[in-house]
Amino acid sequence: MPDTRATIIDQPLIVLHPDDSVGIARHEIAAGTALQGGLVVASRVPAGHKVALKPHAAGDKILRYGQIIGFASAPIAVGAHVHEHNLGLGEFTRDHAIGADRQSPAPHLTGRGFLGYRRPDGRVGTRNYVGILTTVNCSAHVALSVARAFERNEMAGYDPLAEFPNVDGVVALTHKTGCGMSAGEPLQLLRRTLEGYARHPNFSHVIVLGLGCEVNQVGGLFDGGNPALRRLTIQGEGGARKTIARAVEDIRAILAEPNAVNREWVPASELKVALICGGSDSYSGITANPALGAASDLVVRHGGTVILSETPETFGAEHLLTRRAATQAVGERLVDRIRWWESYAAAHGVSLNANPTPGNKAGGLTTIIEKSLGAIAKAGRTNLEQVIEYAEPATMRGLVFMDGPGYDPVQVTGQIASGANVVAFTTGRGSVFGSKPVPTVKLATNSPMYRHMADDMDINCGTILDGEESVADCGKRIFDRLLATAGGHRSKSEEQDFGAPEFAPWVIGPVI
Amino acid sequence: MPDTRATIIDQPLIVLHPDDSVGIARHEIAAGTALQGGLVVASRVPAGHKVALKPHAAGDKILRYGQIIGFASAPIAVGAHVHEHNLGLGEFTRDHAIGADRQSPAPHLTGRGFLGYRRPDGRVGTRNYVGILTTVNCSAHVALSVARAFERNEMAGYDPLAEFPNVDGVVALTHKTGCGMSAGEPLQLLRRTLEGYARHPNFSHVIVLGLGCEVNQVGGLFDGGNPALRRLTIQGEGGARKTIARAVEDIRAILAEPNAVNREWVPASELKVALICGGSDSYSGITANPALGAASDLVVRHGGTVILSETPETFGAEHLLTRRAATQAVGERLVDRIRWWESYAAAHGVSLNANPTPGNKAGGLTTIIEKSLGAIAKAGRTNLEQVIEYAEPATMRGLVFMDGPGYDPVQVTGQIASGANVVAFTTGRGSVFGSKPVPTVKLATNSPMYRHMADDMDINCGTILDGEESVADCGKRIFDRLLATAGGHRSKSEEQDFGAPEFAPWVIGPVI
Ligand SMILES: [Ca+2]
Ligand SMILES: [Ca+2]
Ligand SMILES: [Ca+2]
Ligand SMILES: [Ca+2]
Ligand SMILES: [Ca+2]
DSSP, X not given: OOOHHHHOTTOSEEOSSTTOSEEEESSOBOTTOBXXXXXXXXXXXXXXXXXXXXXXXXXXXXXXXXXXXXXXXXXXXXXXXXXXXXXXXXXXXXXXXXXXXXXXXXXXXXXXXXXXXXXXXXXXXXXXXEEEEESXXXXXXXXXXHHHTTOOBTTTTBOTTTTOTTOOEEEEEOOSOSSSSOTXXXXXXXXXXXXXXXXXXXXXXXXXXXXXXXXXXXXXXXXXXXXXXXXXXXXXXXXXXXXXXXXXXXHHHHTHHHHTOOOEEEEGGGOEEEEEEOSOOTTTTTTHHHXXXXXXXXXXXXXXXXXXXXXXXXXXXXXXXXXXXXXXXXXXXXXXXXXXXXHHHHHTTOOOOOOOOHHHHHTTOOSHHHHHXXXXXXXXXXXXXXXXXXXXXXXXXEEEEEOOOSOHHHHXXXXXXXXXXXXXXXXXSOOOOOOSSSOEEEEESSHHHHHHTTTTOXXXXXXXXXXXXXXXXXXXXXXXXXXXXXXXXXXXXXHTTOOSTTOOOOOOSOOO | OOOHHHHOTTOSEEOSSTTOSEEXXXXXXXXXXXXXXXXXXXXXXXXXXXXXXXXXXXXXEEEETTEEEEEESSOBOTTOEEXXXXXXXXXXXXXXXXXXXXXXXXXXXXXXXXXXXXXXXXXXXXXXXXXXXXXXXXGHHHHHHHHHTTOOBTTTTBOTTTXXXXXXXXXXXXXXXXXXXXXXXXXHHHHHHHHXXXXXXXXXXXXXXXXSSSSSOSTTOSTTOSTTOEEEEHHHHTSHHHHHHHHHHHHHHHTHHXXXXXXXXXXXXXXXXXXXXXXXOTTTTTXXXXXXXXXXXXXXXXXXXXXXXOGGGTTTOTHHHHTTBSSHHHHHHHHHHXXXXXXXXXXXXXXXXXXXXXXXXXXXXXXXXXXXXXXXXXXXXXXXXXXXXXXXXXXXXXXXXXOOOSOHHHHHHHHHHTTOSEEEEEESSOOOOOOSSSOEEEEESSHHHHHHTTXXXXXXXXXXXXXXXXXXXXXXXXXXXXXXXXXXXXXXXXXXXXXXXXXXXXXXXXXX
């Protein structure tokens, strides 16, 4: 097997992980092409397809992203095209094999860190906002009006926070629900989401605004959250105007407090990274996702946390994660969530079937495992330490899986509620997503899009496709940027003040 | 039967409609109390309960809101308490009896009208906004940023629309959906809603902003809408900043056009009133709702349209509407929608059961019909001319029923998409709802709340409870205010700039 780390640059094959037994054709490779390290490509290989980097006997594991994507169904020589004719899954996906691929974790690395906000109770924030949350859509306009009183107006040259440079802003996060809903799981899920935001360390103070008669009552919510939490209802205060005036006054009265807080060095183990891909393209699984996976492995090596989600994109390939489950209970909890999605999807007449389509196969994806790994690659290769439901607190370090849909704003809202303090978002088509109070870093899968949307992209992972960088080196660069962003470096979406409209709690029940 | 219109003032009984055979006790009435007109209350009657205004033989119809709420199950003397012991439904609710209570409409009244915006194709608007719509949450921040460029900042003393006094504003209506959804009915419903806004006559021009890769593609949407409709995608323009700049420039370039449009007199038949109650209390069915019903009858008498909705609140009492259906097909379409809700609710494990609860009965409501009439009373007594699905165009004049949930922002969003040009919103607890581009007028059911939330309430219907005004007189006052509002009188919610966050298209499918 060639030294992939040394030979990747300027080669026709991309090697996604040092352990891989196949490489990916960067572009179409002609039959007989000789590569550095002595590998000769035996037959024509289309772009995105796999080439064997080592000989496989029938039954041997085939590794991509450093993980099993199937088994050789026939002997495979070095340089051979690997696809449906010589790669199969056998019984692999019928057995969750909880913990079968569990690893003994290496001791954590130390020394890397960032300048964070350490709150009095020890929680570490990466930003320093005052938050305004709402119980219901009926208080959304009031909440936004309060936030507006603290907004800079560049055209007017007006900055109401000029005296409070350490305060990142006053942000109102509003939503469309909170009433016209049933009081069971849909309501609990909304309350859990709001509670996660109310206690988020990126908020120094939080005000919660309700109407008064909504299903999602402000009473009983938000106990044990951030200090100086205030709760107001519009009906209690005597209308919108009085509520706005009261909340603005309350916030003005405390602004000196968050302004007095300073960043201090904290270890990289305080990183909690939300992983997400949105607007994916055929390069996502070759460039940005595996590069983010390399960064995820670095985060975990340093004792930090990465939060994977997007259950529907794991569907049918949950074995990838159950095999790495740190305990039996963790593996079983993931299987439970997959079962929940099966019945939820069936009740709504929606299909979650992720089997590779003919188009996927033409693009070089052979098995469902390989397809799902394109998304899961973001999480690297470490053990699965915890499975949580949407917006539940991520309390374990290492890789955590949060159940939830794949729709970007809904997913990230849950991850932030779970405690994520930086968001890493890969995109191929070009998303302009941003989040508050947690910064989002966007990773482009290809250089043309990176250049076309330069105002919105933070990191170009198209360098891997261009032959300028290995996956591992790109991963290091991402890790560095995550630390810098956690420490205050403003992301492209922050420069443009994205993040409030993208707050989108998951709605699972009917509107009535 | 006493002349209720003459005797209501300062009497212990409220008569909700001139045809009614029962009156409602404004407060508890002692046995033997003699009222004007010779009526003597036979036994103690609790507040909110019914007293017979005329003698009923067993089997006689009992009328409240001018409509059947059941039949005398025993002979009832004038002045008797009417409740479960002498009022029943029999087989009434088992038969839709389509058209059984259909009336021959009187000729329309003329002469009343308002100053509206007549668009080149004849549609009549009540406001003159430039609209920014989004296909997906991913373009929400960009849309809001474009609108912000045209917003007045009072604290900074800055008004970018100062030169365009005839333009009511540039409003961005954003939402949380548009992707992570299946492409069947949920998507069609969203597209229908957006199309309804895109062609709404309260917009002079509309810009539609998309991301590019969303499920809800901008292509194919919004054909045949307002003139000078523009469509931009962020991916097409090369990112958020460029898209904002382009849209701001596009809007600046056309602002002189809507500013040149003037209001002109149009007949009251151009009114299309969305009817809604939210934050209801025990007075809703006694004061504001029947008063709005009287106003609705005036709107229809003048050839205008009222749009009733809130299907779940009709559930089990759809007979109230099918009996007034103008055609067999209209009645059947309503029954179809009720069936849809039955299966939708069952699939989600949600109950729509509206049978009077013990609490309802203690408050004086005897039958399910009577309870549902509390909400349906808003629509008056005219024939049901059309049943439409959520956000479908209301093309008939008179009473139109739009299927949809009862949750305020979702309901009104559908009604505006259907073409409503003014919203009449009754509230007992005190809603602070507002809408754009269509003004919302809020009607308080009781005087204490009206005074407590004076900044937010437009009309006090508590006057009926206070004995200061009849239902019919309050209805005339509402009708006058609807015309004035349509003609430019700013409602309380408009004074406070409500209405953009309240845009909430109905989401019926799962987030995936
Ligand atoms: Ca659960
Ligand atoms: Ca995704
Ligand atoms: Ca505004
Ligand atoms: Ca339909
Ligand atoms: Ca309602």
